[in-house]
């Protein structure tokens with residue numbers, strides 16, 4: 421219902437950036453002390469480009485991606501996808517590979533990857549083939565029937581990436597997508613990110629990995645709660 425309201429309320433504006441975040445502020449209170457992690461972060465990502473975000477551990481990269489995805493509401497600032505508000509945007513508009521993965525333990529890899537398709541109205545016939553194709557893109561098709569607990573963390577990460585790309589979102593947000601991978605798997609993931617961008621997605625990748633930065637069209641650093649060009 422939320423999805424239908426969002427889509428009806430604000431039409432897609434292809435003339436506006438795929439992702440536009442302005443003046444993001446996010447504060448957390450811990451043990452009576454308040455920390456401001458985002459202090460006016462502003463970011464734009466256009467269809468077809470890969471933007472990387474680096475920054476020291478604890479600088480707020482995951483916080484930023486969570487806010488960009490619309491899963492967390494900033495204290496100040498706005499996020500839009502082609503002019504539509506981020507909160508409530510469906511998974512096929514913006515999808516996230518979370519740092520903590522968030523796979524459903526009770527479901528197989530294939531069932532996890534199928535979730536975004538099952539939630540999309542009108543998509544029924546082709547779900548199985550689309551899921552296999554997405555798992556194949558990350559080299560996980562052979563383990564489609566396994567449960568997450570039966571996989572290494574790097575394998576689980578690739579399944580979570582397949583879940584993020586399976587519905588070909590306009591905005592793809594990935595948090596440390598190669599953190600647990602060997603070089604062959606890293607190459608496959610980088611090729612997939614490039615393919616997504618070439619197909620028209622705006623890709624934002626949080627990373628410490630020089631290999632990811634190398635494929636970026638633009639590189640940003642989160643420093644003191646704001647984004648600066650590297």
Ligand SMILES: Nc1ncnc2c1ncn2[C@@H]1O[C@H](COP(=O)(O)OP(=O)(O)OP(=O)(O)O)[C@@H](O)[C@H]1O
Pocket residue numbers: 448449450457475476477478479480481482483484519
């Ligand atoms: N829900 C929360 N409540 C309180 N503090 C939080 C919360 N989420 C994040 N923080 C704090 O915000 C800061 C930034 O955390 P975040 O996870 O965004 O960093 P990061 O840059 O992604 O780090 P890493 O590179 O280690 O993944 C940290 O100090 C963290 O403790």
Ligand SMILES: [Mg+2]
Pocket residue numbers: 481482483519595
């Ligand atoms: Mg993080």
